[in-house]
Amino acid sequence: MSYLFDREILVLDGAMGTQLMQKGLQAGHPSILWNVTHAADVIAVHTAYRDAGSHCLITNSFGGSRLMLQRHGLEDRMVDLNVAAVQNAKEAASGRCMVLGDIGPCGDFLDPLGDITEEQLYQDVKLQASIMKDAGVNGFIVETMADPGEMMVSVSAAKEFGLPVLASFTFEVSPRGFQTMMGTLPGIAAKAAIEAGADAVGANCGTSLDLNAYLEIGSLMKEKSGYHQVLLQPNAGAPIQDGDGYRYDMDPSQFAKWARLARAEGVTIFGGCCGTTPIHLAALAGNFAR
Ligand SMILES: [Zn+2]
Known part of the structure; x- marks a missing residue:
């Protein structure tokens, strides 16, 4: 099996949630359920990213932790939903790309701000990761994190299985800079994730971040993370209210140009978050030899 970091540049994939919304997923509905109820749609999105040049598909398992599933009364479906998420990505990959198991935030604050203890969180993440590992993922991505404490616990739990773990935070613009x-x-976040054992650190999503912000965050994280690999997965611009939903209007060629600039800053792992499409991913991947 090829190893995740064999390549000089690793191209991840683009958004899953906003792609499924275009296929009818309603906001607030647990998208992980679609792995079973709308498997063909999930596989179609993965396949489009594979064909666009992704090296590594990310499972549709954001919200697949016990705590998140509990909110929808789905905690009894923990195993079958996470297994289906991996199977759908692997079916689309058909041996041509690797598959990363997606682990999102637990949706609560750690004790003392919230109700969940570090030990509970550790056991929850370990359980989700073990299900996805047994189903055959090549590594994990812990993403859209805001709390370095939660990131550290989640990364150490995911690292139990000897597979690579990518760690990605979500930043917004603030008077203090990006946080x-x-x-x-960004620098503190990167150090925390590395201390917990992350193999790569970076950023994804963020509704107030443009591509220039992502260049700055990328270089800040690169500088503070030493030799570590940095990953960036921006949204396709800021969301624009459009009727009941949102649309995103970033030009794919702009996205591709940005990736070349980020590459020059030392970023080596690229993908897209909300609003990015297989067209964005194809433009991005076109920069880098497959
Ligand atoms: Zn996003």
């Missing part, structure tokens, strides 16, 4: 919702700066 997570919990007030953490």
Whole structure:
């Protein structure tokens, strides 16, 4: 099996949630359920990213932790939903790309701000990761994190299985510069994730971030993370209210040009978050030999 970091540049994939919304997923509905109820749609999105040049598909398992599933009364479906998420990505990959198991935030604050203890969180993430590992993922991505404490616990739990773990925070613009919702700066966030054992650190999503912000965050994280690999997955611009939903209007060629600039800053892992499409991903991947 090829190893995740064999390549000089690793191209991840683009958005899953906003792609599924275009296929009818309603906001607030747990998208992980679609792995079973709308498997063909999920596989179609993965396949489009594979054909666009992704090296690594990310499972549709954001919200697949026990705590998140509990909110929808789905905690009994923990195994079958996470297994289906991996199977759908692997079916689309058909041996041509690797598959990363997606782990999102637990949706609560850690004790003492919230109700969940570090030990509970650790066991929850370990359980989700073990299900996805048994189903055959090549590594994990812990993403859209705001709290470095939650990131550290989640990364150490995911690292139990000897597979690579990518760690990605979400930043927003603030008067102090870029920081997570919990007030953490990019350099501090990167160090925390690395200390917990992350193999790569970076950023994804963020509704107030443009591509220039992503260049700055990328170089800040690169500088503070030493030799570590940095990953960036921006949204396709800021969301624009459009009727009941949102649309995104970033030009794919702009996205591709940005990736070349980020590459020059030392970023080596690229993908897209909300609003990015297979067309964006194809433009991005076109920069880098497959
Ligand atoms: Zn996003």
